[in-house]
Amino acid sequence: MSELTAQEETTPIKMRVRETVILRVVGKALVPFILLFALYVQFHGDYGPGGGFQAGVIFAAGLILHALIFGLDELRTAIPLVVVEIGIALGALLYGGVGVASMLLGSEFLDYGVLDGHDPAHGQHLGILLVELGVGITVTFVMVAIFYAFAGRSRQ
Amino acid sequence: MTDAVTVHHAATEALSFRDHLPALQVLLPLMGAPLCFLLRKAALVSFFTVAISFACLAISLTLLGQTMGGEILIYEFGSWPRPFGIEYRVDITNSFVLVVISLVAAVVFAAGPGQARRSIPVGREYLFYSAALLCLTGLLGVTITGDVFNVFVFMEISSLSSYILIALGRERRALMAAFTYLIMGTIGATFLLIGIGLMYQMTGTLNMVDMAVRLQAVSDTRTILVAVAFVIVGISTKLAVFPLHQWLPNAYSEAPPIVSAFLAATATKVAYYLLLRFTLGLFGAALIFDQIGIDILLMPLSVLAMFVGSIAAIYQTDFKRILAYSSIAQIGYMTLGLSLATEAGVAAGLIHLFNHALMKGGLFMVAACVMWRMGSTHIDVMRGLGQRMPITMAAFVAAGLALVGVPGTAGFVSKWALVTAALENEAFFIAFLIMASSVLAVVYIWRLVEIVYFSEPETDFEVKEAPLRMLIPTWTLAGMTIWFGLFSGFSVEVAEAAAKQLFVGLAGAGA
Amino acid sequence: MDLLNHLSTHWNYLGCITLMMIGLYIAISRGNLVKKIMGVNIFQASVILLYVSMGKVKGGTAPILIDGRSDVIFSNPVPHVLMLTAIVVGVASTALGLALVVRIKEAYGTVEEDEIVALDRAEERRALATEGVESTDVQGGGGKA
Numbered sequence: 001m002s003e004l005t006a007q008e009e010t011t012p013i014k015m016r017v018r019e020t021v022i023l024r025v026v027g028k029a030l031v032p033f034i035l036l037f038a039l040y041v042q043f044h045g046d047y048g049p050g051g052g053f054q055a056g057v058i059f060a061a062g063l064i065l066h067a068l069i070f071g072l073d074e075l076r077t078a079i080p081l082v083v084v085e086i087g088i089a090l091g092a093l094l095y096g097g098v099g100v101a102s103m104l105l106g107s108e109f110l111d112y113g114v115l116d117g118h119d120p121a122h123g124q125h126l127g128i129l130l131v132e133l134g135v136g137i138t139v140t141f142v143m144v145a146i147f148y149a150f151a152g153r154s155r156q
Numbered sequence: 157m158t159d160a161v162t163v164h165h166a167a168t169e170a171l172s173f174r175d176h177l178p179a180l181q182v183l184l185p186l187m188g189a190p191l192c193f194l195l196r197k198a199a200l201v202s203f204f205t206v207a208i209s210f211a212c213l214a215i216s217l218t219l220l221g222q223t224m225g226g227e228i229l230i231y232e233f234g235s236w237p238r239p240f241g242i243e244y245r246v247d248i249t250n251s252f253v254l255v256v257i258s259l260v261a262a263v264v265f266a267a268g269p270g271q272a273r274r275s276i277p278v279g280r281e282y283l284f285y286s287a288a289l290l291c292l293t294g295l296l297g298v299t300i301t302g303d304v305f306n307v308f309v310f311m312e313i314s315s316l317s318s319y320i321l322i323a324l325g326r327e328r329r330a331l332m333a334a335f336t337y338l339i340m341g342t343i344g345a346t347f348l349l350i351g352i353g354l355m356y357q358m359t360g361t362l363n364m365v366d367m368a369v370r371l372q373a374v375s376d377t378r379t380i381l382v383a384v385a386f387v388i389v390g391i392s393t394k395l396a397v398f399p400l401h402q403w404l405p406n407a408y409s410e411a412p413p414i415v416s417a418f419l420a421a422t423a424t425k426v427a428y429y430l431l432l433r434f435t436l437g438l439f440g441a442a443l444i445f446d447q448i449g450i451d452i453l454l455m456p457l458s459v460l461a462m463f464v465g466s467i468a469a470i471y472q473t474d475f476k477r478i479l480a481y482s483s484i485a486q487i488g489y490m491t492l493g494l495s496l497a498t499e500a501g502v503a504a505g506l507i508h509l510f511n512h513a514l515m516k517g518g519l520f521m522v523a524a525c526v527m528w529r530m531g532s533t534h535i536d537v538m539r540g541l542g543q544r545m546p547i548t549m550a551a552f553v554a555a556g557l558a559l560v561g562v563p564g565t566a567g568f569v570s571k572w573a574l575v576t577a578a579l580e581n582e583a584f585f586i587a588f589l590i591m592a593s594s595v596l597a598v599v600y601i602w603r604l605v606e607i608v609y610f611s612e613p614e615t616d617f618e619v620k621e622a623p624l625r626m627l628i629p630t631w632t633l634a635g636m637t638i639w640f641g642l643f644s645g646f647s648v649e650v651a652e653a654a655a656k657q658l659f660v661g662l663a664g665a666g667a
Numbered sequence: 668m669d670l671l672n673h674l675s676t677h678w679n680y681l682g683c684i685t686l687m688m689i690g691l692y693i694a695i696s697r698g699n700l701v702k703k704i705m706g707v708n709i710f711q712a713s714v715i716l717l718y719v720s721m722g723k724v725k726g727g728t729a730p731i732l733i734d735g736r737s738d739v740i741f742s743n744p745v746p747h748v749l750m751l752t753a754i755v756v757g758v759a760s761t762a763l764g765l766a767l768v769v770r771i772k773e774a775y776g777t778v779e780e781d782e783i784v785a786l787d788r789a790e791e792r793r794a795l796a797t798e799g800v801e802s803t804d805v806q807g808g809g810g811k812a
Contacts, residue, residue, distance in 0.1 A: 048731075053751065089190035096187045106171055109179045111235040146762050153769060305749055312756045316763055323767060328774035332783055335767045339694060342707050342760050346714055349753065353718050356746070 027069040034062035042136045046125065052132035056139025063140075064147050072151050081148060084141045091138030098130045177222075178231040178244040181215045181254065182297045182310075184208050189289040198281040202268055205285040209262040209292065216254040216296075223251045224650070226657070230302075238302075239363035245302030249654040252506065253299045253429045256513045260421040260633075261292045264517060267629040270414040270524045275324040284324070288418070291317040295426045302364045304352045304438075307430065308345060311394070314426070315341045318419055322411040333406035340403040344393025351387030354379050355438075368438050368662035375443045384448060387434050395427035397454075397491055398461035401484045405468075408480035408520075413527045416476060417520030420483055421513040428490050428509055432502065435494070437662040445497045454495035459589055461488030466596035470603070475533040476523050478600055479516065482559065485593065486512045492586070493574055500577035503648075503655035508570035510647045511558070511640060515567060518555035518633035522548055525622035525630055535604065540613030548622050549608050551634035556601040558637040561594050565641035569648065679720035686713035698780040700771065704764040711757045715750045722746035 038059035045051030067075035098110065105114040112127025113120035188208040192201045222229060229246040232238060246254075269276065269284050276284055294314025298307055319341070323334035356362060358379050359370040374380055389400075396404040404424075408416045435444045444450045465485030472478045486508070493505025523533050525548040530537040542549045558565035571594060578587040613619075621627070640647050674681055686709055693706025727742035768778055775783050 049729075053755070085193050089193035092190040093187065093194075096183065096190075099183070100187075103171070103176055103179070108171065108231065108235045109176075109183065109233055113235065149766060150769065153773075305752075309752055309756065312760070316756075316759055319763055319767070323770070328771075329787060331767055331771045331774055332787070335700060335764065335771065338760065338764050338767065339703055339707060342764075343691070343694065343710065345756075346707075346711055349714050350717065353714065353721065353746075357721050362745075362749075 023069055027065060031062050031066050034065065035059060038062060042132065043129075045132050046128045052135030052137075053139055055132075056136040057143060059136070059140045060143030060147070063144055067147065067151070072148075075144075076148070076152075079144060081145075084145050084148065087141035088138055088145060091134045091136070091141065094134030094137065095131050096134075098127055098134070102127070174218075175231070177215050177219055178229055178246050178300060179233070181212060181219065181258075181300055182244075182293055184211055184215070185289045185293040185296065189286045189293065192282045192286040192289065196279075196282050198279070201282040201285045205289060206262070206266050208289065209258065209265045212258040212292070212296065213255075213262040216251060216258045219246050220248070220251040220255050220650070222246075223248045224653070226653070239361050239366035242306055243302045243363065244300050245364065246300060247654075247657055248650065249432070249506075249658055250299045250429065252650050252654050253425065253509070254296060256425055256510055257292070257295050257299065257422045260418060260513055260517050261288075263629045263632050264414060264418045264421070264521065267414055267521065267524065267626045270412060270528055270626065275326065275412070284321075287317040287320045290314075291321065291418070295422050298426050299429055303362050304355065304364055304367060305362050308349050308352060311348070311430075312345055314423065315345065315394075318415075318423060321415040321419070322407050324412050324415065325410040326412070327410060329406070330410035333403075333410040337403040337407040340393055340400075344390045344400075347386045347390030347393065349390075351383045351385075351390060354383035354386065358383070364433075364438060365662045368440065371438065371443075372440070372663055375439070375447070380439075380443075381448070384439055384443070388431070388450065391427055391431045391434065395424055395431060395491070396484060396487055398457045398464065398484070398488065401461070401465075401487075404484060405477060405480040408483065409474060409477040413476060413520055413524035413533065416480075417517050417524060420479070420520055421517035424483065424487055425509050425513050428487070428505070431491075432494065432505075432658055436502070436658045440661045440663060441497070441659055451495040451497045454491055455586070458488045458492035458495055459586070461485060461491070462589070462593040463596070466593050466600065469600045470596065472600075473535055475526065475535060475538060475604065476520070478535075478604070479519050479523065482597065482600065483516060485597070486516065486559075488593075489570070489574060489590070492590070493577065496577050496581050496583070496586075498577060498581060499652075499655045499659050500573070500580050502658060503652045504570060504573035504577045506651035506654055507573050507644075507647055510651065511566035511570045511637065514633050514640065515555045515558040515565075515637045518551060518630060518637060519559065521626065521630035521633055522552040522555065525626050528622055528626060529619055535607055536614060538604070538607050539611045540608070541619070542609035544613065544619040545621050547627055548630060551627075551630045552608065553605065554634040555637050556605065558641065560597045560601050563641075564638070566637040566644070566647075567641070569641055569644040573648065573651075679716070683713050683717045683720070686710075686716065700768045700778045700780060701765070703780075704761060704768070707764075708757065708761055711753070715753060715757075718746040718750045718753070 038055045038061075041050040041058060042052060042055035045055065063075060063079070098112070098115075100109070102111045102114050103109050107114040110127070110131070112124040112131075114123060115127050116123035185208055188204065192204065195201045195204055219229065223246055226248065229244075230238070231244040231246075233242045233244075236242070265285075265288060269281065273281070291314050294310045294312070294317065297310030298314065301307055301310060315338075319334045319338045322337060323331055325331075325333070352362075355367060355371070358374045358377065359367050361367050361370060371380065393400045408420055411419065435450065462485045465481050465483070465488060469478045469481035469485065472481060490505045490508050490512070493501045493503075493508065495501070496504075525545065526533050526538060526541065529545065530541075554565070558567035561567040561571040571590060575587045575590055578584075578590065622630070690706050690708070690710030690713060694703050694710060695706075697703055697706060722743040722745065724740055724742045727740045730741040730744040733739055771783065772778050775786055777783060777786075
């Protein structure tokens with residue numbers, strides 16, 4: 001882009017954002033609430049609007065906001081790429097694991113009703129909770145992985 | 157409702173391992189993909205992937221055995237009764253396609269990433285296998301599912317992972333090829349999605365059988381006509397039917413040859429199956445052929461594809477590009493089978509689906525061997541390879557002869573079936589065109605044979621035979637093109653039964 | 668008049684088709700790869716609109732059970748759920764597309780399609796030229812000659 005000014009080319013964006021006090025303070029205050037809200041959406045999702053997908057995106061948005069303000073490296077030290085990759089896999093496996101568990105209990109894949117021996121409603125509650133948790137974990141880490149992949153590539 | 161068809165519902169109480177097979181067919185590779193992330197070690201992941209693909213092959217063969225007699229297996233996810241939940245529905249048609257996919261996957265994955273290894277950072281080979289397993293999941297899922305929206309989801313799973321695999325090609329052109337495929341593929345899938353949406357609007361259901369039954373009452377509305385158009389154009393983009401084939405030559409020739417071997421043998425085949433499933437199964441032969449007249453549109457396009465693909469293949473200077481253009485021609489044969497609008501025609505298309513998967517898979521594996529030893533597949537580097545890589549090149553000749561349609565090879569069986577079907581329709585001119593286009597195949601295959609056996613090598617450095625790990629898969633596929641040429645009973649029998657079932661339509665077969 | 672009447676009651680389709688055409692046109696006509704992806708995105712968004720407006724029932728509310736009331740009209744939630752999946756698919760293909768664009772930019776130094784095609788053509792010509800003069804260094808102009 002030709003609109004890039006000389007000043008922008010000399011100072012990386014990361015540095016300029018870091019110098020802005022307002023952003024740092026607001027960011028620092030906001031991030032915990034964003035993460036908390038994500039957890040609310042996550043665990044409220046089984047019987048109301050919400051769920052793992054939305055929660056995962058909100059959670060990842062909180063993490064990405066942190067990285068945007070305080071730099072990618074800080075987030076990288078907190079959540080290394082290996083952890084992200086394993087997280088992606090574990091979330092998906094948790095989802096699949098619930099399905100396989102219901103298969104082992106003698107019903108179809110993802111039939112939550114059999115997860116609790118006494119009351120199918122309890123089984124359904126447990127099943128949807130675990131499945132949404134799996135979705136939430138995978139979505140969070142996938143979003144972070146996408147962010148790492150784009151932000152981590154050096155600008156030429 | 158016909159009495160001849162028995163539908164086997166998985167019982168609600170105490171399911172046995174056998175009842176779970178339709179679900180496991182897709183679940184194994186689906187769960188295998190994240191497990192690759194955890195295993196990480198290249199050798200371990202490679203073994204694991206091959207093990208899973210062989211397990212898939214075993215499952216699909218069992219499913220084919222179970223459905224051979226016209227039985228239909230139903231698997232209802234989460235015990236939600238149809239038509240509310242998602243069901244997998246296995247009949248002889250899709251179990252046949254499942255066998256093709258998992259067979260090619262098992263054989264090709266055993267060869268490892270081949271030349272693609274150079275495009276993958278050291279220590280991250282598991283990403284390749286993960287993408288390969290996801291691609292397999294998508295292809296199997298599209299084939300096995302009995303839910304139209306599920307088709308879209310699985311199609312995108314397979315497409316997205318195939319874009320990744322294609323982008324691993326050696327040249328930077330691979331990136332552009334993957335990108336073009338991504339744009340075309342996404343637009344195609346979205347077209348399918350629009351069609352599905354319009355169908356849902358008119359029927360209020362997503363279950364294929366239920367939808368097929370309800371479509372009969374509304375089949376003359378304008379909405380359904382628009383839906384048919386969107387669905388057919390969407391699938392044709394994925395299938396690379398003649399005017400929509402632009403993405404294919406670049407994608408298949410720039411991708412790592414192992415990936416081309418897998419995709420060329422499976423992805424377009426699944427799209428062809430989907431075309432049959434939607435046109436004959438969902439819309440029904442009456443709407444498609446009598447009311448709309450798809451056959452009138454499809455026939456000239458197929459013939460054009462046969463000639464344009466073959467003629468373009470003659471002028472290429474790269475082995476993989478020749479194969480890619482020849483794929484367009486071969487897809488033309490398959491769609492020609494559908495456009496004949498008879499059981500014999502569709503059966504011929506299905507036989508060709510099976511045979512072409514074997515021979516194109518084999519030929520691309522040969523390309524992979526050449527790439528591995530020579531670092532290129534330009535026809536100049538193939539000069540005199542007949543003496544230097546005799547075993548690989550013998551496989552090339554076997555699969556190449558099948559592509560031409562020489563008697564005794566699988567290609568002859570499908571072309572014979574196609575010509576017979578055309579003659580049955582009294583389409584003598586079409587039968588003549590099929591033979592004429594075969595002559596073009598002789599031209600481009602013979603040109604290569606001449607280069608490989610009757611010219612002196614350009615370079616004088618030592619060239620060894622391809623490693624055993626790649627030779628065995630190559631010869632497995634090439635050997636099968638001969639085997640199924642000599643003993644065509646299996647493929648012909650299954651394809652004819654499948655075509656018969658397809659013409660009954662889902663509305664008729666339902667229960 | 669009849670057509671106008673028809674359009675006034677089916678204005679959601681009008682919006683959907685407009686978006687669809689805009690998206691498709693951008694995807695086909697623009698040479699910039701990022702713009703192409705955005706075009707496909709708009710195209711996908713139009714389909715989401717098609718589905719979601721399809722699920723709306725006149726006077727219907729969110730499909731959540733209300734105790735003791737059986738006369739409530741609900742909107743159809745199925746299209747919404749389907750679109751949730753379609754959005755995920757859309758996000759995935761956009762991310763992958765943009766990732767490819769990043770790699771293309773690194774490999775070619777541009778994201779304009781015509782420039783990339785020109786670079787590919789030049790590369791092909793160079794390959795042909797090297798073939799013709801047998802291993803002479805074309806770029807450097809030196810070599811055996």
